Structures are given as C-alpha cells and as structure tokens.
Amino acid sequence: MKELLRTVDPVLLSWLTALLADAGIEAVVLDTYTSILEGSIGAIPRRLMVVEEDYDAARRILVEAGHFPRP
Numbered sequence: 001m002k003e004l005l006r007t008v009d010p011v012l013l014s015w016l017t018a019l020l021a022d023a024g025i026e027a028v029v030l031d032t033y034t035s036i037l038e039g040s041i042g043a044i045p046r047r048l049m050v051v052e053e054d055y056d057a058a059r060r061i062l063v064e065a066g067h068f069p070r071p
Helices: 010-022 032-037 052-064
Strands: 002-007 028-030 046-050
Touching: 002 010, 002 052, 010 046, 010 052, 046 052
Parallel strands: none
Antiparallel strands: 002 046, 028 046
C-alpha cells in the first residue's frame, strides 16, 4: 500500500475515494478508528492508501481534481 494523502476532512476523503472508485481504483482509508477515539477534534489525520500498482493513476486523478501539485 502507498499513501496518497493525509487529511482530517472526512468529506474530502469520501469524495476522493468515490473519484478513485469511479476510475476502478480501490482506496483504503487508514486511521479512521484512531481519529474517532481521539474525539474527532482533528488531531489525527486519516490516510488515503492505494496499492502500489494503482498509485500513479490515482495520483493523476487527484492532480486533476486539484489535490496534488502538478509534477
């Protein structure tokens, strides 16, 4: 697994996960339960992960969506 991004914004994570799913890329959000345990005050970011083989395509999708600087 390779990390695409970290954020405390659950809406952004949901939207980006849906974008990736539309492209046929399965994404996994890590640290969700840890974030909930700390009281959802936004101190612990959640990580959006994909398998290494999908990383380049997933990164391209996030760049086009405005969530990565262009290379």
